[in-house]
Amino acid sequence: KxxxxxxxxxxxxxxxxxxxxxxxxxxxxxxxxWYQQTPGQGLQFLFEYFSETQRNKGNFPGRFxxxxxxxxxxxxNVSTLELGDSALYLCASSLLTGTYEQYFGPxxxxxxx
Amino acid sequence: AQxxxxxxxxxxxxxxxxxxxxxxxxxxxxxxxxxYVQYPNQGLQLxxxxxxxxxxxKGINGFEAEFNKxxxxxxxxxPSVHISDTAEYFCAVSEQAGNQFYFGTGTxxxxxx
Numbered sequence: 001k002x003x004x005x006x007x008x009x010x011x012x013x014x015x016x017x018x019x020x021x022x023x024x025x026x027x028x029x030x031x032x033x034w035y036q037q038t039p040g041q042g043l044q045f046l047f048e049y050f051s052e053t054q055r056n057k058g059n060f061p062g063r064f065x066x067x068x069x070x071x072x073x074x075x076x077n078v079s080t081l082e083l084g085d086s087a088l089y090l091c092a093s094s095l096l097t098g099t100y101e102q103y104f105g106p107x108x109x110x111x112x113x
Numbered sequence: 114a115q116x117x118x119x120x121x122x123x124x125x126x127x128x129x130x131x132x133x134x135x136x137x138x139x140x141x142x143x144x145x146x147x148x149y150v151q152y153p154n155q156g157l158q159l160x161x162x163x164x165x166x167x168x169x170x171k172g173i174n175g176f177e178a179e180f181n182k183x184x185x186x187x188x189x190x191x192p193s194v195h196i197s198d199t200a201e202y203f204c205a206v207s208e209q210a211g212n213q214f215y216f217g218t219g220t221x222x223x224x225x226x
Contacts, residue, residue, distance in 0.1 A: 004156070006156075033214070042216060042217075042218045043203065043216040045213055045214065045215075058213075090156055092157075092214075100145070100207070101145070101147065101164075103159065104149070104156035104157040104158070106155055107156050109154075
């Protein structure tokens, strides 16, 4: 089976712009979770989608949003980018709910200048 | 909410020596436990998991971990490390009745030739 794929792998944006990241889960997996990883804060949970519904959300401002499509692919959007949004954004897929084992993609490295 | 503590942020160890990376979690409810490894510029790879059954869990690359319910710990061990084990290691916990993963802050393992 193909693993979790994320596009793009690298992205450079300017403050104030918006960005959309994409994640394709492992075939058959219905849950997709998103995480932000930074050196100072470690791995922080953004949100989880299951069958196109947001099941859980972390403590991030409303500038961070996401959605999931009927084929389980997910997108994450960040509007009005800030310098502090520079991070590695990781997507993880799970067969059932997000509490079961998760399989991670390679991440998207976002740099905000 | 859970908290996951990885007491050692950095662990240097000589090649072929044994290593233990420590992980403690806060909850006393039923949990699933995981160890992930992250190599530079990559996503997280699942090393091993405890879902139920035997408290000694064996994973990939010669790693094993032991679940200790009374001490709420899930320490990772390897009897003889290799240079290629140099990476960041993350402990993760999810509550069986919960809805998200909780990650520790990570332990950077450096294997010295």
